[in-house]
Amino acid sequence: METVRIGIIGAGLRSGIAKNWHKPEGKSVVVGAADISEERLERFLEAVNPDAFTTTDYRELLMRDDIDAVAVLSPDYLHEEHAIAALKAGKHVYCEKPLAITVEGCDRIIEASKNAGKHLMVGFNMRYMSMYQTMKGIVDSGVIGDLKAVWVRHFVGWGGYFYYHDWHGASKNTTSLLLQKGSHDLDVIHWITGKYTKKVSAFGSLDFFGGDKPNDLTCPTCDLKDTCTEYSPHTLTQCAFREEIDVEDNNMVMMELEGGIKASYLQCHFTPDYQRNYTFIGTKGRIENSELEGKVYVRTRKSNSWNELSDVTYDIKKEEGSHGGADPKITEDFVNLVLYNKQPLTTPFAGRMSVAVGCAATESIRAGGKVIDISQSTVMS
Template sequence: MKKVRIGVIGAGLRGGLAQYWHKPDGESEIVALADISEARQQKFQEMIGSPLFLTKDYRDLLNRDDIDAIAVLSPDYLHEEHVIAALQAGKHVYSEKPLAITVEGCDRIIEAWQASGKHLMVGFNMRYMSMYQTMKGLIDSGAIGELKAVWVRHFVGFGGYFYYHDWHGQSKNTTSLLLQKGSHDLDVIHWISGRYTTKVSAFGSLDYYGGNMPNNLTCPECSLKKTCPEYVPHTFTECAFREEIDVEDNNMLIMELEGGVKASYLQCHFTPDYSRNYTFIGTEGRIENDDVNGKVYLKTRKTNTWKEFSDVTYDMKSEKGSHGGADPKIAQDFVELVLYDKEPLTTPFAGRMSVAVGCAATESIRSGGKVVEVSQTSSIVHN
C-alpha cells in the first residue's frame, strides 16, 4: 500500500481533522464521507475540494474496496458501533476520543481490534502538543526527581457553547463530561506520569446549566435571547437551561495512581476563561505550564547538587495547524501507522483507561463521593 484511502464517519466538530489527511499527491487521501446531514456533507465536500463519495449510511463506506481506513469522528455514543463495524469490515480505524462511553464498550472495541489484525488509533491529540511533550520530557529526564503528585485544573471557558447546547448535555450520550472533555486530561496525567489510575473519589454537580426550560426550545426562538448570557445564534442552538440536561458542569477528582502517586483533577464549564493548568511535583522540584502564554516553568528545590541553583522557563514555539499544531501531527502518525507500522504516541489501551477513570469518577460523584476502584483488565494487551 502506497497511499491510505480514508473514509470519514461524521463531519461535525472534528470533521476539520480530515483536511490534514487529504493529500491526493501524497500518502493519504479522503475519498468518502458518511454523515446524516446533507448540509454537513456539502460543507465537508467544499473543505476537501476533490469529489467525494457521499452517503448518509456509514455502512456504505465499509463495503467499498477503495477505502483502506475509516476515521470515526461521530458523536461519542456512536463510537463503539462505528469502530467495531469498521474493524470487522477489515478497515484500519482512527477513533476520536473517548473510545466509547462505557468501559465495557471500550473492551468490546479492543477485542474486535485484536481479532481484526488491523490498526486502531485513538485521537489523543494533546500527546502531540509541544507543551505536554516538553513536560513529559522533563519528567522522564529526572528534572524533578521522583514524581509524587499531580494537580490539574481545567477552566472550560466555552463549556456552555461546546457542551450544553447540543447532545453533550445528556448523560445517555456521554456518561459525563469527564469522558468527553476530561478524557484528554486524564490521559495526559497517565501519559506524562507513566502510571494509570487505580482508584478515585469524586464530587460534582450541575450548578449552572440545565433547569426547567422546554427541551425543544432553541436560542433563536427564545424570548429571553436578548438578555440570556448563554444565547448562541448559530450551529448549536438548543437551550442550555433545558430540562433534559443532566451532566455535571463542575467536577473535582482525587486519584491514586500506580505506585502511590496522588493526582487531582478539577473541571468547570462556567468559568470566564479557558485554560489547562498542569502541575507535576517531584522530590527535587516541580513543573507547571501556562498554556495561555505558551510557557513551561521548572522550579527546583534544595538537593545539594547543581540543580538547585536555577529555575528554568521554557517558551513554546508556535506551530502551524489546529490544536497548537497537534492535529497535523496526529493525522500523519495515523498514516504512518497504517503504511509503515510505526507506533504512534497513543494506544487503544490508554483510550480504554481514560474512559475507565471517567466512568469510575462519575459513579463516585453520583453515589456521594465514595472511593471507586478503576476497572482493570488482564486479558487485553497493555501497549
C-alpha cells in the same frame, strides 16, 4: 500499499481534521465521507475533497473496496458502533476520544481490532502538543525527581457553547463530561507520569446549566435571548437550561495512581477563561504550565546538586496547524501506523484507561464520593 485511502464517518466540526489526510500527492487521500446530514456532507466536499464519495448511511461507506481506513469522528455515543463495524469490514480505524462512553464498550472495540488484525488508534492529540511533550520530557529527565503529586485545573470558558447547547448535555450520550472533555486530561496525567489510576473519589454537580426550560427550546426562538448569558444565534442551538441536561458542570476528582502518586483533576464549565493548568511535583522540584503565556516553569528545591541553583522557563514555540500543531502530527502518525506499522504516541489501552477513570469518577460523584477501584481488565494493547 503506498497510499492510505481514508473514509470519514461524521462530517461535523471535528471533520476539519480530514484536511490533513487529503494529500493526493502524498501518502494519504480522503475518498469518502458518511453523515446523516446532507448539509454537512456538502460542506465537507467543499472543504476537503469535492470528488469524494458521500452517503447518509455509513454502512455504504464501509462496503467500498477503495477505502483502507476509516476515521470515526461521530458523536461519542456512536463511537463503539462505528468503530466495530469498520473493523469488522476490514478497515483500519482512527477513533476520536473518548474511545467509547463505557469501559465495556472500549473493551469490545479493542477486541474487535484484535480479531480483525487491523490497527486501532485513539485521537489523543494533546500528546502531540508542544506544551505537553515539553512537560513530559522534563519529567522524564528526572530534574524534578520522583513524581509524587499531579494537580490539574481545567477552566472550560466556552463550556456552555461547546457542551450544553447540544447532545453533550445528556448523560445518555456522554456518560459525563469527565469522558468527553476530561479524557484528554486524564490521559495526559497517565502519559506524563507513566502510571495508570488505581482508584478514584469524586464530587460534582450541575451548578449552573440545566433547569426547567423545554427540551425543544432553541436560542433564536427564546423570549430571554436578549438577556441570557448563554444565548447563541445558531438556528438549531438548544437551550442550555433545558430539562434534559443532567451532566455535571463542576467536577473535582481525586486519584491514586500506580506507585502511590496522588493526582487531582478539577473541571468547571462556567469560568470566564479557557485554559488548562498542569502542575507536576517531584522530590526535587515541580513544573507548571501556562497555556495563556505559552510557557512551562521549572522550580527546583534544595537537592545538594547544581540543579538547585536556578529555575528554568521554557518558551513553547508556536506551530502551524489546528490544536497547536497537534492535528497535522497525529494524522501523519495514523498514516505511518497503517503503512509502516510505526507505533504512534498513544495506544488503544490508554484510550480505554482514560474512559475507565472518567466512568469511575462519574460513578463516585453519583454515589456521594464513594471510592471506586479501577480495573485494568485482561485487555491489553
